[in-house]
Amino acid sequence: MSYASVVDVLAGKVAVDETVTVRGWVRTRRDSKAGISFINIHDGSCFDAIQAVVPAELPNYESEVLKLTTGCSVAITGVVVESQGKGQSFELQATGVKVYGWVEDPDTYPMAPKRHSMEYLREYAHLRPRTNVTGAVMRVRNTLSQAIHRFFHEQGYLWVSTPIITTSDCEGAGEMFRVSTLDLMNVPKTEQGNVDFSQDFFGKEAFLTVSGQLNVESYACSLSKVYTFGPTFRAENSNTSRHLSEFWMVEPEVAFADLDDVAHLAEDMLKYVFKAVLEERPDDMAFFEQRINQGVIERLSRMVDSDFVHMDYTDAIEILKNCGKQFEYPVEWGVDLQSEHERYLAEEHVGAPVILKNYPRDIKAFYMRQNEDGKTVAAMDVLAPGIGEIIGGSAREERLDVLDQRIAEMDLPAEEYEFYRDLRRYGTVPHAGFGLGFERLVSYVTGMQNIRDVIPFPRAPKSAQF
């Protein structure tokens, strides 16, 4: 018996008149008066289901075929024929139907074939990959992740897994989750009455990482071109469509690079992965275009074709002040830009992705490289039409004296940064990098409105089911 996936049969990889077996789940069944059933089967290998034409002559036609409902699992053996129907290339003339699994009480099957709200589907995160929309999202998500690895690999970057559990709280990028094995009914205390973390698993207070950047810098400062791709965490109580408590980040870090180098790297990477999705997943993208977000394909194509425009923060402020538009948040030099400003710049002023550079140092992190003007740092944000900020990066301060001064000015615990300072004490090099929130990227590419619908099992405040 020869098995084939739905994608291979639909793509003509099985010769006409050959007999194959396709295995998957029933999407729909329709019976004709002539005593024939049409069964659509999907197996996740592509967006489309394949149609099997099942004749009444099959021995289990009455006893089983006519009882098939959405979600039943089957193996259908049949002869590949060209499809007469519109939009389908090939179909199966079934010679045998084997049922693996029935659906217990089809009337209450949570994934019954009707339109479900995204909120409803989230309640069934374990079953929603059976729907068109979640299946399409997860195939695109896979394509993006494969393309990211491929892009960096082709360019000579090494993937580095930075730690998830960290005892350093020096990243300063937000609130952190504690990781512990202490007995909460009996928390050990020191003589001074504080929590005695020396008795905890790691002998110190430990957290989930908020970014791999500081760690991966030590690899850039020895292997030159590296990147992380792993989960990061924020214990922020933000219940919005743009926040997750657990999300994946991509963080390249490049030795001997400056801000412009990584700005171009970001542009190249985005174009590469957008192109991969357009080429490899036209079926899923057609669905997003039609049902989720009209214009999403053109938006990606235009990003692939356009040159990203570089702009100084200081110039952007002038543009925003003089554009005559009323913003909710007023603009002046020194403020952090809001989404409304970012989108105005990318969508209305430039009409293309914008790389905004050289932000005021007072609104940026301690590790960003100070510019000669004494006021700004070599930081950048990539602003994309339709979403705003999608990437943030910077050159890192590689001068020990400047770094130390900044740590002191910001009143940070210097002793936490000894390993980071070592990278500047021993053969320091200019280096730069950026961070990309992977789920933001998937949202952008698919047009999905809520970030919880582009990760298999979303984690958010009061919500970590399954």
Add this chain to the structure above:
Amino acid sequence: MSYASVVDVLAGKVAVDETVTVRGWVRTRRDSKAGISFINIHDGSCFDAIQAVVPAELPNYESEVLKLTTGCSVAITGVVVESQGKGQSFELQATGVKVYGWVEDPDTYPMAPKRHSMEYLREYAHLRPRTNVTGAVMRVRNTLSQAIHRFFHEQGYLWVSTPIITTSDCEGAGEMFRVSTLDLMNVPKTEQGNVDFSQDFFGKEAFLTVSGQLNVESYACSLSKVYTFGPTFRAENSNTSRHLSEFWMVEPEVAFADLDDVAHLAEDMLKYVFKAVLEERPDDMAFFEQRINQGVIERLSRMVDSDFVHMDYTDAIEILKNCGKQFEYPVEWGVDLQSEHERYLAEEHVGAPVILKNYPRDIKAFYMRQNEDGKTVAAMDVLAPGIGEIIGGSAREERLDVLDQRIAEMDLPAEEYEFYRDLRRYGTVPHAGFGLGFERLVSYVTGMQNIRDVIPFPRAPKSAQF
């Protein structure tokens, strides 16, 4: 100015007589009496450093070049020439040396050019990628991870990121870390006097995952061929050379597959990734062969060429009982095999990798598919010469009634498994998968003895530095 990486110059990708600039860190400096210095520079792009021949005529020869020490960062511009020295293909006739960063007090530089113990290097996890050994490990680690993604992608598998934070403790694979934002100085209690986790971040007690398997099964039962590649955690107090508290796992899960299907998948995957390492990293592998573990290359080559031998657990017990060898742990039907048994089977009895199948059900997890004999389950371990178990997998129990009976027999909290039962209530399918500890794989391939030396920043009891 044209930049080139060390690997490109050594591989002859820059034409002889062309001028390029190479940037990296000084490995060694040697001065000849003739007034020439030989400087070796590495940049992480390959195992070897490149030699630059620096003439005394350079303006900064006295003031800077003669002061260069191991670890200093430099850009050396020069003409590419064929090397006269043994073992080197090309070198640079330097026309300029720019120093980026000095080493503060070379005498105390932790990575000074001498043989360091692996224990010592672990203390400097942020600097050890500058050494030959850690650089080589991390390049091989990268090659393995890229090859794993490529293998599954080529075979039509989708990468699925299963959650790191979980509120279900039903995985039963070991002790777990708690994830919490509760104030340890003031733990909230319920009226009954228990910890009130409803006030915690997720509204329930939450943990770090020990395996993505149960979650990824729900994706296999809709998208057919999927795999995870992400971090997992064990809060076991095991301070051994084979245990980490945080490690990466690869877990493929395949719908419509049985135990033999995933046994062959495991064999194909291992051969694919070993081949990738042998082909793509001959430089690093030569180092491991010479300095770390003699025979490591042949061990891999033989695995690529040999057919894995399938053997029943029951037959293996007979072999072990009758082999005349004295084992520390006695053998009889029903016991879990120890490393000494596994290695005897793979190394002495068969002389090739062994896939051991159909273990007694009483020593295996609840989700493994029961065989007809009523005594065994469709579980497998892949045993490799030189290490023992490297992969564990099974067919999953897809029959709801059998699964329920097993959950009851093992006295597991049935209500925790509702989502897992749903997969069996709605279009259940036979499916199977396996788990591969990624760091065990890197250890095996490199011959590194301690698993803490094959992950950038190892986490273990009382140890989560950096």
